[in-house]
Amino acid sequence: MQPTQFMDAVKSVISNGSKFDIGAYYFLKDALDFxxxxxxxxxxxxxxxxxxxxxxxxxxxxxxxxxxxMASTMMSEWGLETCSDIGNMVFQLIEEGAFGKQDSDTPEDFIDIFPLHETLAAPYRPSQPNTTLKASA
Known part of the structure; x- marks a missing residue:
């Protein structure tokens, strides 16, 4: 897909009242390419x-x-709270002809794959310190 076609598809989705920020759609395209x-x-x-x-x-x-x-924060800024939200964006872009799909693909495929914010925050949480004291010799 040409960049102009993708931009037109995103503009159409946004103008139809999408609850997601325009940046989320461009990031989704980058994630698909990745x-x-x-x-x-x-x-x-x-x-x-x-x-x-x-x-x-x-x-x-x-x-x-x-x-x-900051990944979790960025997703919140874009209005993304769940994997289903990402699926909703995918299917909005499919409807606009920006993305393709197989007959077996459905929005339900995106439900509860993982908890979005937890998964993005987990690598940056401090690990639990070892609280057991060693006996002195």
Missing amino acids: TVKRAMENNDGEHRHVTASELLYGFRDLALQEFGP
């Missing part, structure tokens, strides 16, 4: 369809890479 590239690397360079789960994990990995400990 995920497709990773899938191709694991498939001897062959292009293939990525599943909802693969896209969500790619989205997570790219968010952590790009935003680090």
